[in-house]
Amino acid sequence: MTTSQTPTASGVQLDKALADYLVIADDGPAVDDVRARRTPERRVRYVERRATDQIERQLQWDELEGACLDAGATVRLLVLTAVSHGHAAHVARREFAAFNAALRMGDEIDRHLQRGARGWLAIRIPDGSSDGELYGDYEDAFAAQEQPEACTYFPISPLCPWTPRMCAEHLEFMTHLRHGCMVYGRPTCH
Template sequence: MIAVDLIKRPARYLVIADDRDAVTNWAEHMRENRLPKRLVVHVERQADHPVEREAQWDELSGSTLDAGSESLSLLVYTAVSHGHAAHRAKREYALASAAARMGEAIDTHLEYGGRGWVAIRLADGGSDGELYGSYYDARDAQEHPERCTYFPISPLFPWTPRMCEEHLAHMADYGRRSRGLVRDFDAFL
């Protein structure tokens, strides 16, 4: 008889992800609302025994190299299930893409010495391209103000990619928590 563990405990999962068609220049220019997405190809729980773990790593990393695609990558996540590990891989990629787009929007304004308030969409890190005189002006100009974050920008305070990523993650988590969408295991991972 095989014993099945029904209690979800954090474990390490190996995820093979494909970023091949995540972003193309044509799609970015033709459809601004297209969000880059990571395709999760395979998820496997990491073995407990060190020898098995090393063999498992060698097999999966070898299969990503044998595929001959530079877009495949082997990632490791701490999660409570296969689905949670896949979700974390997709969310990490979406957050990094949104942070890059947010940084580009801020840099575009700072390039011309702009000062004021900017509205950034939480979903993709994009902006409407406008600078506003106040928080309220920026919020009132948005079609869905609850889906954006607002903050002042100035040449005296440049934003780094890390700051953009942390800000978007914090605001997205704040929105999820305020709507009651956070599960217990998400709060600790």
């Protein structure tokens, strides 16, 4: 007899349907990251599929939230929609990296705008960092980069400030464009 349901083993759901997951993440800088001056990364400590029963869901939340409060100020409980435990951990790390990249990009733009500077800026798409220089035009900015294909280039001016949201949306768009997953101006990956 065949069934259309995906079988489960030991309570593990084997199909890839979206579900809510509770993720305990530590956003504090790791000692190794600080020493090596690397970009901080979110460390995922625990992932659990969110219960479907309302009472069980509240008990689950209270238990995990208590664990986060006991662990310290940099540990937080997140609710993420994903297809698996591993996907939920990946989404948590990706969101943290995207948030920090947008902050870094905004800080770099603001640093130049505070001086009233104008010119072309090269921002690294993966982490929002820059070489710190302003260039006269696109060609100069592009030529000065070690990995020019990994950067986005745009003019900045005190007349056109960037918001954190603009930075986040620009980096997300450029990431999708760089990976080739854009169709009709919309990303096809998640």
